[in-house]
Amino acid sequence: MSALVEVTTPEPHITVIRLNRPDRLNAISFELVTELHDTFDAIAADVDCKVVIFTGAGRAFCAGLDLKDFGTPPSPGEHPHMPAGVDAQTFMSNLTVRMRDLPQVIIAAVNGPAFGGGLALACAADIRVASASAKFCSAFIRTGLSGTDIGITYLLPRLIGNANAFDLILTGRDIDAAEALRMGLVSRVVADEELQELALRYARDMSSYTASGLRTTKEVLWHNSEASSLTSAIALEARNQNLLNYAPDVREYMKNYRKKTTG
Secondary structure, eight states: OOTTEEEEEEETTEEEEEEOOGGGTTOBOHHHHHHHHHHHHHHHTOTTOOEEEEEESTTOSBOOBOSSOOOOOOOTTSSTTSOTTOOHHHHHHHHHHHHHHOSSEEEEEEOSEEETHHHHHHHHSSEEEEETTOEEEOOGGGGTSOSOOTTHHHHHHHHHHHHHHHHHHHHOOOEEHHHHHHHTSOSEEEOGGGHHHHHHHHHHHHHTSOHHHHHHHHHHHHHHTTOSOHHHHHHHHHHHHHHHTTOHHHHHHHHHHHHHHHO
């Protein structure tokens, strides 16, 4: 990977993805989009990785699309995620789908402004924590275009409800970390210097569980967020619990867990 996306493994089973355009507040270019697709491909195939921390270099998480230098998208057929018939807009927007479908849990550590596409990327994570200096803004409508882009109209209402989502998307107003916490957009807010350690603690705790358990829990949480009924949600939960009884990592984990709890 080139310098636009920095990938590190600070501890076993934990991968950090860091957007690395600090001079542009980690704004989205098509080169960055391409590298993120490639990064997600590599992580999806990494059986040792259980949790991903997604953050930005410098003082921003992601300032949204780089309107001054957004670069050139791959030609159709030039990239595996840009087949014939897929336009540049979809190529970029599909990043949020990739994040939802990634088998690992994703923690967005929002370390500064998350505007436009940056807000959408944060919303596509499974858990969001923020620094006190973080700011959030849908921003799309400020450009003169529609306020709807990169999956934000699907993701944001499910996190903060229609009333708050309509407010933020239609007005394009900023909110600070404290208001994001009140709305339920993030689950924790800490001092700037404590954010990365908080994200690591989350990741460390979850990485002690089985990869199979984490993967299927994430799948069911996303699927059941739009389940048609309680009955169908329970049916999917039961199916996965029954199947997991046969997963080798689950069987080993449960054997050790019983030993610890029964002495």
